[in-house]
Amino acid sequence: MGKYSTVIFDLDGTLVDSLQDLAESVNYVLRYLELPERSIDEIRQFVGNGIQKLLVRALMVSTKECHKDFNEELLEHALVLFRTYYHEHCQDNTKPYNGIIELLNKFKENDFKIAIVSNKPHSEVKKISDYLFENLIDLAYGENELEGVRKKPAPDMIQNVFKALSVESKSCIYIGDSEVDIETAKNAGIDCVSVLWGFRNEEFLRGKGGEIFAYSPSELYSIVSSK
Numbered sequence: 001m002g003k004y005s006t007v008i009f010d011l012d013g014t015l016v017d018s019l020q021d022l023a024e025s026v027n028y029v030l031r032y033l034e035l036p037e038r039s040i041d042e043i044r045q046f047v048g049n050g051i052q053k054l055l056v057r058a059l060m061v062s063t064k065e066c067h068k069d070f071n072e073e074l075l076e077h078a079l080v081l082f083r084t085y086y087h088e089h090c091q092d093n094t095k096p097y098n099g100i101i102e103l104l105n106k107f108k109e110n111d112f113k114i115a116i117v118s119n120k121p122h123s124e125v126k127k128i129s130d131y132l133f134e135n136l137i138d139l140a141y142g143e144n145e146l147e148g149v150r151k152k153p154a155p156d157m158i159q160n161v162f163k164a165l166s167v168e169s170k171s172c173i174y175i176g177d178s179e180v181d182i183e184t185a186k187n188a189g190i191d192c193v194s195v196l197w198g199f200r201n202e203e204f205l206r207g208k209g210g211e212i213f214a215y216s217p218s219e220l221y222s223i224v225s226s227k
Contacts, residue, residue: 003227006167007107008158008190010176011118011125011142012047013198015100016132019044020093025086026058029078035062044199048178050119050143050151055082083121090124096132097197099217104136106221113165116140117157119180139164153180155188173224179208193223 012018019040026046027037038046038058046057055078063070107114114137118125125142141149141157150156162169174185177198182205185192194210196202202213214220 004112004171004173004191004224006113006115006161006165006172007224008115008117008161008172008174010174010178010181011116011120011128011140013177013200014175014181014195015116016094016096016128018090018094018128019047019199021086021090022047022054024092025082025089026054028085029055029081030058030062032081033074033078035059035068036065038062047199048119048180051082051086051121052079055079087124087127090128091131094128094132097217101133101136103217103221104133107224108136110225112224113138113167115161115165117152117161117174117184118142119151153183153187155184158184158188158190173227175214175220175224179205179210182209191227193220195220 009015023040023043026043030037038061042061043058046054055075059074059078060070104114116125116129116137118141120142122142122144125140129137129140139161141160143151145151149160158174162172169188169190172190174181174188174190174192175195176182176184176192177195178200182192182194193212193214194205195214205213212223214223
């Protein structure tokens, strides 16, 4: 094994394609609130900073479009609706990207520790991880700010991985698909690889400080194992 012994992954847009389920959940909320629905491409740009920011972005566009007020009461109602609906439907269409299961198996076969750190609510992260990646993930953390653990790009969840797996930061590498992931890795003091099969493109990520890119899961394994 080379420099790295622990691989920490983002979830949405990195390990799993969850966009359809996120979009359907957002649009369920918007329909319930009698607001205009948003397209898949719009919602692709809204994700990355957690459920609250996702809904804020969608609600601000939709309320402006039909000349209604955006306020905290509306947001709180939307959050309750979304969490209830998404908890029941987070696995309807969500699936690993092609090559991801093989990638995780290869890391496990070569004695890497594997963790997930996501801004998705912790209960859904665990639900999806346990269902799709049984026995392949050593640790999975989702958003849990009620317990004082800040969401990404704060380094809190990454630092909790260090402690839980008893690993040093220099032996860890972070894999993600967004500008939030690049900033998270920087804040945690670890290297980052940006994958290009997720929710952001290379030009955008380079503009946000991305330096190392993987175009496929097999290329990602080569990058991590060769360093």
